[in-house]
Amino acid sequence: MTTSHLMNNYAPLPVSFSKGEGIWLEDNKGERYLDALSGIAVCGLGHAHPKVAAAISHQASRLIHTSNVYQIELQEQLAEQLCELSSMDKVFFGNSGAEANEAAIKLARLHARRKGIETPTIVVMEGSFHGRTMATLSATGNDKVKVGFEPLVQAFVQIPFNDIDALKAVAAQNSNIVAVMCEPVQGEGGVNIPSAGFLTAIRRVCDQHNWLMMLDEIQTGMGRTGEWFACQHENVLPDVMTLAKALGNGVPIGACLARGQAACLFTPGSHGSTFGGNPLACSVGLAVIKTLQANNLIDQAKMQGKYLLQAFQKSLEGVSGVVEIRGKGMMLGIELDKPCAELVQLALDQKLLINVTVMNTIRLLPPLITSQEECDQIVGILTPIIRSFLQK
Numbered sequence: 001m002t003t004s005h006l007m008n009n010y011a012p013l014p015v016s017f018s019k020g021e022g023i024w025l026e027d028n029k030g031e032r033y034l035d036a037l038s039g040i041a042v043c044g045l046g047h048a049h050p051k052v053a054a055a056i057s058h059q060a061s062r063l064i065h066t067s068n069v070y071q072i073e074l075q076e077q078l079a080e081q082l083c084e085l086s087s088m089d090k091v092f093f094g095n096s097g098a099e100a101n102e103a104a105i106k107l108a109r110l111h112a113r114r115k116g117i118e119t120p121t122i123v124v125m126e127g128s129f130h131g132r133t134m135a136t137l138s139a140t141g142n143d144k145v146k147v148g149f150e151p152l153v154q155a156f157v158q159i160p161f162n163d164i165d166a167l168k169a170v171a172a173q174n175s176n177i178v179a180v181m182c183e184p185v186q187g188e189g190g191v192n193i194p195s196a197g198f199l200t201a202i203r204r205v206c207d208q209h210n211w212l213m214m215l216d217e218i219q220t221g222m223g224r225t226g227e228w229f230a231c232q233h234e235n236v237l238p239d240v241m242t243l244a245k246a247l248g249n250g251v252p253i254g255a256c257l258a259r260g261q262a263a264c265l266f267t268p269g270s271h272g273s274t275f276g277g278n279p280l281a282c283s284v285g286l287a288v289i290k291t292l293q294a295n296n297l298i299d300q301a302k303m304q305g306k307y308l309l310q311a312f313q314k315s316l317e318g319v320s321g322v323v324e325i326r327g328k329g330m331m332l333g334i335e336l337d338k339p340c341a342e343l344v345q346l347a348l349d350q351k352l353l354i355n356v357t358v359m360n361t362i363r364l365l366p367p368l369i370t371s372q373e374e375c376d377q378i379v380g381i382l383t384p385i386i387r388s389f390l391q392k
């Protein structure tokens with residue numbers, strides 16, 4: 001590895017996978033692993049899904065790319081379906097989560113111009129993650145992603161997550177606010193689930209002040225939490241919603257959805273992307289939606305997620321050092337009372353893929369196709385690892 005020609009921005013675990021099937025991965029030595037991370041909430045349909053593979057190969061043999069200089073029918077179709085599922089009006093396609101959020105931030109800037117605000121500010125949350133471009137890292141509520149990259153984009157004011165009084169307070173102080181940007185459940189921040197009513201309360205404040213409510217559903221969207229989009233648990237409609245991760249099941253695609261006035265802010269030339277919304281990515285997006293629907297996988301995620309959560313609550317009941325086990329659909333966090341990054345390697349040794357994002361919290365994001373038996377296997381492997389780690 002010391003002779004690698006890759007830049008040093010990742011610290012990969014010492015394993016490399018050569019193929020996969022469903023929730024299983026196989027490394028280059030032929031060892032099998034249970035994947036409870038799904039490439040960080042990307043492969044909701046699991047690995048090598050036949051419908052995804054078929055969509056890729058079919059479209060690749062017909063047409064991959066033409067550019068947005070021309071109309072793209074598959075892009076129109078995917079936009080229509082996403083709008084139908086989300087009750088949003090219009091879509092801009094990029095290639096990643098960060099790009100989807102960049103588009104959202106640019107919409108907020110255009111919204112500001114309409115309101116006559118020259119130095120617009122967006123309210124963001126502590127513990128949030130919105131991406132690694134200059135604007136999205138500036139929006140992110142984690143200093144680690146910002147260090148060394150100053151000066152930041154000066155457009156954000158940060159408040160504590162799940163604190164509606166803080167939002168009201170900042171509204172009273174700052175007349176330059178034009179939008180609120182927020183994850184419905186914080187992913188990288190440690191699977192932080194706000195109290196019921198938090199999103200509804202944000203909606204109300206945004207309506208009072210004519211701010212855009214912008215939900216980053218890049219990790220929570222496409223069924224992950226047991227609804228198509230996490231805001232649907234509360235029946236809240238944002239003005240802007242961003243998607244990426246699971247939308248292409250691994251084929252890069254990002255989307256910025258908008259509704260009402262916010263959907264009409266871009267005009268020809270005001271934003272764009274060379275690859276964004278190309279026929280290949282869009283045909284895969286359509287196949288993903290069709291497969292989620294045909295197999296009732298959103299309901300399965302809700303059901304299996306509940307099962308997994310209860311199974312862990314039971315298997316770890318009374319274990320001292322377990323602070324909280326929380327989850328929404330197939331998005332689970334197990335918070336311990338001490339830093340637990342080393343659990344990732346210990347689980348890997350037992351052929352289970354998990355993740356620790358913030359110091360004390362294990363994050364599980366199994367594919368939505370995970371069966372009850374596979375849930376039991378995840379619990380069966382991880383429980384003793386956590387127990388013995390906490391006894392040390």
Ligand SMILES: *Cc1c(COP(=O)(O)O)cnc(C)c1O
Binds near residue numbers: 131
């Ligand atoms: C992953 C993620 C992003 C960034 O997506 P990229 O595709 O890595 O740019 C943004 N927001 C949230 C909530 C995410 O989970």
